[in-house]
Amino acid sequence: MSEEKLERTLSSETVNKVGQKVLVKGWVKTRRDHGKLIFLDLRDRSSLIQIVINPHVSEEVYKVAVDIKPEFVVEITGEVKQRPEKLINKNLLTGTVEIEAHKVKIISKAETLPFDMGQETLNLELPTLLDHRSLTLRHPKIQAIFKIQQTIVSSFRDVLKEEDFTEIFVPTLVPIATEGGAEVFPVNYYGHKAYLAQSPQLYKQIMVSIFERVFTVAHAYRAEPSVTTRHLSEYVSMDAEFGFISSWTDLMDMAEKVIISIIKKVSQENKEELNLLGVVLPEITKPIPRLKLKEAQKILFEKTGIDHRSDPDLDPSDEKEICRWAEEQTGAPFVFVTHYPTKKRPFYTMPDRQDPEYTLSFDLLGINEEWVTGGQRINDYDMLLDHIKKWGNSPQNFEIYLQAFRYGMPPEGGFAIGLERITKDILGIANIREASLFPRDMERVDERLSVIDKEEAKAKQ
Amino acid sequence: MSEEKLERTLSSETVNKVGQKVLVKGWVKTRRDHGKLIFLDLRDRSSLIQIVINPHVSEEVYKVAVDIKPEFVVEITGEVKQRPEKLINKNLLTGTVEIEAHKVKIISKAETLPFDMGQETLNLELPTLLDHRSLTLRHPKIQAIFKIQQTIVSSFRDVLKEEDFTEIFVPTLVPIATEGGAEVFPVNYYGHKAYLAQSPQLYKQIMVSIFERVFTVAHAYRAEPSVTTRHLSEYVSMDAEFGFISSWTDLMDMAEKVIISIIKKVSQENKEELNLLGVVLPEITKPIPRLKLKEAQKILFEKTGIDHRSDPDLDPSDEKEICRWAEEQTGAPFVFVTHYPTKKRPFYTMPDRQDPEYTLSFDLLGINEEWVTGGQRINDYDMLLDHIKKWGNSPQNFEIYLQAFRYGMPPEGGFAIGLERITKDILGIANIREASLFPRDMERVDERLSVIDKEEAKAKQ
Numbered sequence: 001m002s003e004e005k006l007e008r009t010l011s012s013e014t015v016n017k018v019g020q021k022v023l024v025k026g027w028v029k030t031r032r033d034h035g036k037l038i039f040l041d042l043r044d045r046s047s048l049i050q051i052v053i054n055p056h057v058s059e060e061v062y063k064v065a066v067d068i069k070p071e072f073v074v075e076i077t078g079e080v081k082q083r084p085e086k087l088i089n090k091n092l093l094t095g096t097v098e099i100e101a102h103k104v105k106i107i108s109k110a111e112t113l114p115f116d117m118g119q120e121t122l123n124l125e126l127p128t129l130l131d132h133r134s135l136t137l138r139h140p141k142i143q144a145i146f147k148i149q150q151t152i153v154s155s156f157r158d159v160l161k162e163e164d165f166t167e168i169f170v171p172t173l174v175p176i177a178t179e180g181g182a183e184v185f186p187v188n189y190y191g192h193k194a195y196l197a198q199s200p201q202l203y204k205q206i207m208v209s210i211f212e213r214v215f216t217v218a219h220a221y222r223a224e225p226s227v228t229t230r231h232l233s234e235y236v237s238m239d240a241e242f243g244f245i246s247s248w249t250d251l252m253d254m255a256e257k258v259i260i261s262i263i264k265k266v267s268q269e270n271k272e273e274l275n276l277l278g279v280v281l282p283e284i285t286k287p288i289p290r291l292k293l294k295e296a297q298k299i300l301f302e303k304t305g306i307d308h309r310s311d312p313d314l315d316p317s318d319e320k321e322i323c324r325w326a327e328e329q330t331g332a333p334f335v336f337v338t339h340y341p342t343k344k345r346p347f348y349t350m351p352d353r354q355d356p357e358y359t360l361s362f363d364l365l366g367i368n369e370e371w372v373t374g375g376q377r378i379n380d381y382d383m384l385l386d387h388i389k390k391w392g393n394s395p396q397n398f399e400i401y402l403q404a405f406r407y408g409m410p411p412e413g414g415f416a417i418g419l420e421r422i423t424k425d426i427l428g429i430a431n432i433r434e435a436s437l438f439p440r441d442m443e444r445v446d447e448r449l450s451v452i453d454k455e456e457a458k459a460k461q
Numbered sequence: 462m463s464e465e466k467l468e469r470t471l472s473s474e475t476v477n478k479v480g481q482k483v484l485v486k487g488w489v490k491t492r493r494d495h496g497k498l499i500f501l502d503l504r505d506r507s508s509l510i511q512i513v514i515n516p517h518v519s520e521e522v523y524k525v526a527v528d529i530k531p532e533f534v535v536e537i538t539g540e541v542k543q544r545p546e547k548l549i550n551k552n553l554l555t556g557t558v559e560i561e562a563h564k565v566k567i568i569s570k571a572e573t574l575p576f577d578m579g580q581e582t583l584n585l586e587l588p589t590l591l592d593h594r595s596l597t598l599r600h601p602k603i604q605a606i607f608k609i610q611q612t613i614v615s616s617f618r619d620v621l622k623e624e625d626f627t628e629i630f631v632p633t634l635v636p637i638a639t640e641g642g643a644e645v646f647p648v649n650y651y652g653h654k655a656y657l658a659q660s661p662q663l664y665k666q667i668m669v670s671i672f673e674r675v676f677t678v679a680h681a682y683r684a685e686p687s688v689t690t691r692h693l694s695e696y697v698s699m700d701a702e703f704g705f706i707s708s709w710t711d712l713m714d715m716a717e718k719v720i721i722s723i724i725k726k727v728s729q730e731n732k733e734e735l736n737l738l739g740v741v742l743p744e745i746t747k748p749i750p751r752l753k754l755k756e757a758q759k760i761l762f763e764k765t766g767i768d769h770r771s772d773p774d775l776d777p778s779d780e781k782e783i784c785r786w787a788e789e790q791t792g793a794p795f796v797f798v799t800h801y802p803t804k805k806r807p808f809y810t811m812p813d814r815q816d817p818e819y820t821l822s823f824d825l826l827g828i829n830e831e832w833v834t835g836g837q838r839i840n841d842y843d844m845l846l847d848h849i850k851k852w853g854n855s856p857q858n859f860e861i862y863l864q865a866f867r868y869g870m871p872p873e874g875g876f877a878i879g880l881e882r883i884t885k886d887i888l889g890i891a892n893i894r895e896a897s898l899f900p901r902d903m904e905r906v907d908e909r910l911s912v913i914d915k916e917e918a919k920a921k922q
Contacts, residue, residue, distance in 0.1 A: 008705065025705050027670070027869055045625060045673035071869040108840060110869035134865035137671045146671075150628045164506060167611045169880070171899050172633070172680055173646075173657075173695050175906045175913070185634075186649045187657065189694075190684065190903045192910050196634075196648065203899060209488070210598045210607075212506035219633055219680060223651065233650075234634050244469065244486050379569060396916060400899070400907040404595035408488055408532040408571035419630070438632050438664060438861070442651045445636045446861040449653050452636070455857060 006077065012046035014097050017080045024049060024099065025107070027138070028072045030118035038065050041118075042076065043138075050089075050098040051076050057100060064104045070117055071110035071138070077103035093272070126431055133438060133446070144273035145435060148266055149423045153217055155265035156238045156417070159258050165240060166211040170203035172196055172219055176397040183223045185233075196221035199416060204241040205348070205377060206404040208412045213242040217419075227442060229431045230316075230369060232420055234440040241414030248350070248360040248376040251413045252290065252336055255364055255372045258417070259334075260284050266426065279427050282332050288364070289326055290336040296322050312344040319369045326365075338362040347391035348384065350376040350413070360413075367425040374415025381405040467538065472503060472510035475558050478541045485510060485560060486568070488599070489533045491579035499526050502579075503537065504599075511550075511559040512537050518561060525565045531578055532571035532599070538564040554733075587892055594899060594907070605734035606896060609727055610884045614678055616726035617699045617878070620719050626701060627672040631664035633657055633680055637858040644684045646694075657682035660877060665702040666809070666838055667865040669873045674703040678880075688903060690892045691777075691830060693881055695901040702875030709811070709821040709837040712874045713751065713797055716825055716833045719878070720795075721745050727887065740888050743793050749825070750787055751797040757783050773805045780830045787826075799823040808852035809845065811837040811874070821874075828886045835876025842866040 006023035014022060026044035033039075038053040055062035068074065078099040089095030114132060115124060122129065122139050129136050136142055157167065174197045177184040185196040200218040207214040220237040240258070245251060267274070267281050274281065291299070297309045300321055308318055314337065326335035339358040342351050349359040361375030378384045384405050388395050395402060423435040433439035443449055467484035475483060487505035494500075499514040516523035529535065539562040550556030575593060576585060583590065583600050590597050597603055618628065635658045638645040646657040661679040668675040681698040701719070706712060728735070728742050735742065752760070758770045761782055769779055775798065787796035800819040803812045810820040822836030839845045845866050849856050856863060884896040894900040904910055 008707075025871065045627075073869040073871045107871055108869045111867050113868070132864065134667045134670065134861055135868050137668075138868075143671060146629065147627065149630070153628065153630075166506075166608065167614065168607065168898060169610070169614075169697050171695050171901055171906075173682070173901050173906060175908060188647050188649075189906065190686070190910070192906075192913065194906050206595045207598075207898070209595065210604060221634070225651070234632050236630050246469075400595055403593065406572050407574070407596050407599075408534045408569045410486070410534045410568055437629060437668070440632055440634050445632075445634060445650065445653075445655050447636060449651070452653065 010046040011042060011044050011049035011094055014049050014080045014094055014099065018082050018097060019080065021077065021079055021102075022099065023075060023077050024051075025075045026073070028068055028070055028074060030070060031068060036062075038062070038068075040065075040068065040074075040076075042074070043140075047093045048140075049094045050092075051078065051101050052081075052098050053101045053104065058102060061101050061104050064106065065101070068104070068106065069110060070113055071135075072106055073108035073110075075105040075107055076101050126433060127448075130433065130439065130444065131448070137437065141276060142434075144270075144276050145423065145427060145429070146437060147273050148270045148427065149419065149435070151266050151269050152262050152419065152422060152426075153236075153238065155262045156217070156258060157215070158265075159261040160213075160215045160240055163213065163254070163257075165213040165215045165242065166207075168204070168207050168211070168214045168216050170200045170207070170216055170218065172200075172221070174202075176393075183225075185221050185223045198222060199237055200239050201346075201348070201416075202398070202401045204239050204414060205412070206401060208241050208243040208414075209404045209407070209409055212244065212410075213240075215240040225442060229433075230421065230424070232432055232436055232439055232441060235421075235436070236419035238417040238419055239414065240416075241412065243410040243412035245376065245411050245413055248413060249290075251374050251376065251415060252338075252362055252364075255362075255374055255415045256286065256288055259364065259366065259372065260286065262422070263426070277427055281426065282334075282367070284332045284334055285330045288332075288334045288336055289329060290338060290362075291322075292339040293337055293341075293358075294339070296335075296337050299325055312341045314363075314365075316369065319365050323365050323368055333365075333367050335365050336362050337365060345375070347387040347393065348377045350378050362415075364415075366422070369421070369425065371422050371425065372415050372417050374413060376411065376413035379405065379409040379411055381409075471507040472505050472555055473507035475510050475541045475555055475560065479543050479558060480541065482538065482540055482563075483560065484536060484538050485512075486536045487534070489529055489531050489535060491531060492529060497523075499523070499529075501526075501529065501535075501537075503535070504601075508554045509601075510555045511544075511553075512539070512562050513542075513559050514562045514565065519563060522562050522565050525567065526562070529565070529567065530571060531574055532596075533567055534569035534571075536566040536568055537562050587894060588909070591894065591900065591905065592909070598898065602737060603895075605731075605737050606884065606888060606890070607898060608734050609731045609888065610880065610896070612727050612730050613723050613880065613883060613887075614697075614699065616723045617678070617719060618676070619726075620722040621674075621676045621701055624674065624715070624718075626674040626676045626703065627668075629665070629668050629672070629675045629677050631661045631668070631677055631679065633661075633682070635663075637854075644686075646682050646684045659683060660698055661700050662807075662809070662877075663859070663862045665700050665875060666873070667862060669702050669704040670865045670868070670870055673705065673871075674701075676701040686903060690894075691882065691885070693893055693897055693900055693902060696882075696897070697880035699878040699880055700875065701877075702873065704871040704873035706837065706872050706874060709874060710751075712835050712837065712876060713799075713823055713825075716823075716835055716876045717747065717749055717797075720825065720827070720833065721747065723883070724887070738888055742887065743795075743828070745793045745795055746791045749793075749795045749797055750790060751799060751823075752783075753800040754798055754802075754819075755800070757796075757798050760786055773802045775824075775826075777830065780826050784826050784829055794828050796826050797823050798826060806836070808848040808854065809838045811839050823876075825876075827883070830882070830886065832883050832886065833876050833878050835874060837872065837874035840866065840870040840872055842870075 009022040026042045029041040029043040040051040041048050053065040078101040187194045199220045323333040327333040340361045345359050352358050363370045364372035420435040424432045470483040487503040490502040490504040501512040514526040539560040648655045660681045784794040788794040801822045806820045813819050824831045825833035881896040885893045
C-alpha cells in the first residue's frame with residue numbers, strides 16, 4: 001500500500017529519477033501493442049512519458065491495461081528505467097527513460113475517438129477540427145500554438161510595464177459603435193440598445209489623461225458579414241496608448257520595440273513548441289523601413305506593373321508584395337506603411353498638418369499582412385468635435401469621451417495588435433480560426449449555426 | 462533655444478536634479494496665487510512637482526501663466542531649487558524641491574472645472590462622480606484605486622504561473638446561459654441569438670483537459686435587474702481551474718495561496734497608494750478557518766440569536782457576522798464556508814459522496830462578503846449529462862463542453878475571484894462602482910440611461 005502515499009511525479013521529472021518508484025498521472029496519448037507488451041505514451045502538462053506494461057511483471061496490471069484506450073485518464077505507479085541506447089528517442093524530452101508499470105488505475109474513460117489523435121500532425125479539414133475542438137486542442141501541435149500565444153501576451157505586457165505603462169480594464173458593453181460602420185453587434189441591455197465594443201479605443205484614450213501611458217488586453221467584436229481566413233467576430237486586441245509624444249514617430253518606435261520584444265521572447269521561451277511546429281522565427285533588423293502609402297504604391301507599381309496608386313489602402317496582395325519588398329531590402333518581411341487618407345481612417349485620427357488629406361497613421365505589416373495599426377489622435381477638443389460631426393456622428397453619444405478632451409489632453413497616440421492575427425502569422429498558420437481556442441465567426445458559436453437552425457426547426461415541428 | 466532640446470524630466474526625478482535646468486510636462490493640478498507669485502502643482506505619471514512663477518524672474522512667463530487654470534496641460538522649463546527647510550512638504554515625494562519657471566508653454570487648455578479637483582478628497586455624490594468620470598478619475602485618490610487594481614491582477618497571474626498554470630483566452634460570446642437563470646444579456650449574432658458569458662466557467666473546465674492548470678482574466682456579464690452596492694453588470698473575473706486534485710481541499714489551499722499572495726503584493730508594491738488612501742491591509746493568518754455552511758449557521762445563531770439555520774445560503778448580514786467571528790478567532794476577517802446545498806449550486810458542482818444533498822463547494826469570505834467562489838466539478842460524463850438534464854437544460858446546447866468529458870477528464874475544480882469586489886473590500890470602498898473605471902449597471906452605460914431616453918424622446922418629436 002506504500003504506493004498510495006507517493007507524491008505525483010510530472011513526466012518531465014522522470015529523467016532525474018532513474019531507479020526510483022514514481023506515480024505519474026495523465027492522458028493516454030497513444031497505445032501500441034508489441035506481442036504481449038503494451039506501450040503507452042502518457043501526456044501530462046509537462047511532457048510525455050513512455051509506460052511499459054509487461055504481463056511478466058504483473059499479470060494483474062496487464063489485465064487492467066488491456067482495456068485502456070487513447071485519452072483515458074490514468075494513474076500509473078512504476079519504476080523509472082533507463083532505456084537501452086538504441087531505443088532512446090532524441091525527439092522526446094523524456095526519451096532516455098521509460099516507466100515499468102507496477103500498478104495501473106483508470107481514473108476516467110474515453111469514448112472511441114472519431115479520428116486518430118496519435119498522428120504527428122492532425123490532417124483534418126477545418127470544420128472537423130472545430131466540430132471536435134475540445135478534443136483536437138489536446139494535440140501537442142495545437143497545444144503549442146496556445147503556449148506561444150500566452151508568451152505573446154505576457155511579452156506585450158512586460159515590455160510596456162517596463163516603459164511605465166499602467167494596465168487598465170475597460171468595458172466592452174458600450175453605448176456607441178466606436179469605429180463607426182454597421183459592423184457591430186447590438187445587445188439588449190435592460191431594454192435599451194447597447195453594443196459590443198469594436199475596440200477599447202475611446203477608453204484607452206480617456207485613460208491617457210489619467211495615467212499618461214496605458215495598455216489593455218481586451219476582447220473586441222466585429223460583426224463582419226464575410227468569411228475570410230484573417231477575421232474573427234470576437235478577437236483579443238492588445239492595445240497601447242500614450243501621451244506627451246514629442247513626435248508621432250514615437251508611436252512607431254514603441255510599436256517596433258513591442259513587436260521585436262514579442263518575437264524575441266517567443267524565440268527564447270518557446271523553443272520546444274517552435275521546434276515541434278517546425279517554425280523558425282524571422283529576425284527583425286531595426287529600424288523597420290517606413291514608407292508613406294503613396295511611396296509603397298509606387299514601389300508596388302514598379303515591381304509588379306499593377307497600378308494601385310490611386311487606391312485608399314493596400315489590398316491583401318499588395319500587403320504580401322510590400323512585405324516581400326521589405327524582406328529583399330532588409331532581410332525581414334516587416335514594413336511600416338504610413339499616411340493613410342484622412343477620409344478612410346476613423347474620426348479621431350490626426351491629419352498631417354503638411355497635407356491634411358492624409359493622416360499621421362500607420363500600419364505595421366509583418367510577414368504577409370497588417371499586424372499593428374496605430375497613429376496619432378486628435379487631442380484638440382474643437383477639432384475632435386468637428387470631426388465627430390463630419391464623420392456623421394452625434395457628439396451627445398460621445399459625452400464621456402469628449403469630456404476627457406474638454407479638460408486638457410496632451411499630444412497622444414497609440415496602437416493595437418490583434419493577438420490571433422500575430423499568432424497566425426508568426427506560426428505560418430493558414431486560417432486565423434486555428435489561432436483562437438474557440439473561434440467565433442458568422443458560421444459558428446462553438447456549434448455551427450446551420451446545425452442550431454436545424455435543431456430549432458426540428459423542435460418546432 | 463537650448464531649452465527646446467532638453468529631454469523631459471519626470472517630476473519624481475527632479476529631487477536628484479537640484480541646480481539643473483529641466484523640462485517637465487503634465488497637468489496643472491492646482492494653482493495658488495500669493496501676491497505676485499503663482500504656485501502650480503504639476504501632475505505627471507510619476508508624481509507631483511511644485512512650480513513657482515515669479516514675475517521678477519521673467520515677466521513674459523508670468524504673462525503666460527496668468528491664464529493657466531487647473532487641468533491645463535503645460536510644459537515648463539526651469540531650474541530645480543532646494544526648498545527652504547520650513548517649506549519642505551514631507552507628504553510629497555518631491556516635497557524637498559520646486560521648479561523656478563523660466564519658460565511656460567500651454568499645450569492644451571481646460572474648461573472651468575464643474576467642481577474643485579484640488580481637494581484632498583473629492584466629496585461628491587456617486588452620480589456626480591460617474592457623470593464626470595473622465596475628469597474625476599484624474600484625482601490622485603481615485604487613481605490610486607486603479608494602480609492597486611493593476612497589482613491585484615498581476616499578482617493573480619504571477620502566483621498561478623509559478624504554480625504551472627497556463628493563461629488562456631476564451632470567448633465571451635456564447636451559445637447558452639452558462640450558469641442558468643434569466644440574468645443574461647442576449648446578443649443579436651448575425652440574426653441568431655447568442656449571449657454574453659456569465660463566466661468563463663465551461664471553457665476553463667474544457668481547458669483542464671488540454672493544459673491541466675489554467676487561468677484567465679475575463680469579462681463576465683450579469684443582467685441582474687437590481688441595483689446593489691456590490692454587483693456590476695459587466696465585471697472582471699479572475700478564474701483558475703486545475704485537474705488531478707488529490708482532494709477537493711486542494712482547491713481551497715490554492716485559493717488561499719492566491720489571496721494571501723495578492724494582499725502581500727499590494728502591501729509591498731502600493732505603499733504610496735495605500736498611504737494616500739489611509740488603508741492598512743489585513744494580515745491573513747494561515748490557515749484560514751473552514752466551516753461547513755451548517756456549522757457557520759450554528760455559530761451565527763449562537764452569536765446573534767437570529768435563526769438562519771435552514772437557509773440555503775448566507776445573506777449579506779450573515780456574511781459580515783461570520784467574518785467578524787473569524788476575526789475574533791484568528792485576528793483576520795477571512796473564513797471559508799463550504800458544503801452549500803446541491804440544489805442551489807450550478808449543475809456542474811460535485812455533490813459530496815458522504816451527503817449528496819450538499820456539494821464540495823466553497824466561498825471564501827473576506828472582510829465583509831464573498832471574495833472567491835469555487836469547488837470541485839463533476840468530471841464523470843454520465844453524471845454530468847444527468848445533472849444537465851435535471852437542472853432543466855438541453856444537452857445539445859452543451860455539445861462542445863460535454864465533448865471534453867466524453868474523452869477523459871481527471872478530478873478537477875477551480876475558483877473565481879471578482880476583481881472589482883476584492884478591490885472594493887481591500888480598500889474599504891462603499892460602492893463597487895467606484896472600483897470599476899467605467900462601471901456598467903442597469904442605470905448607466907457611461908451616460909445614465911434615463912438621460913439617453915429623454916434625448917431619444919426629444920429626437921422623435
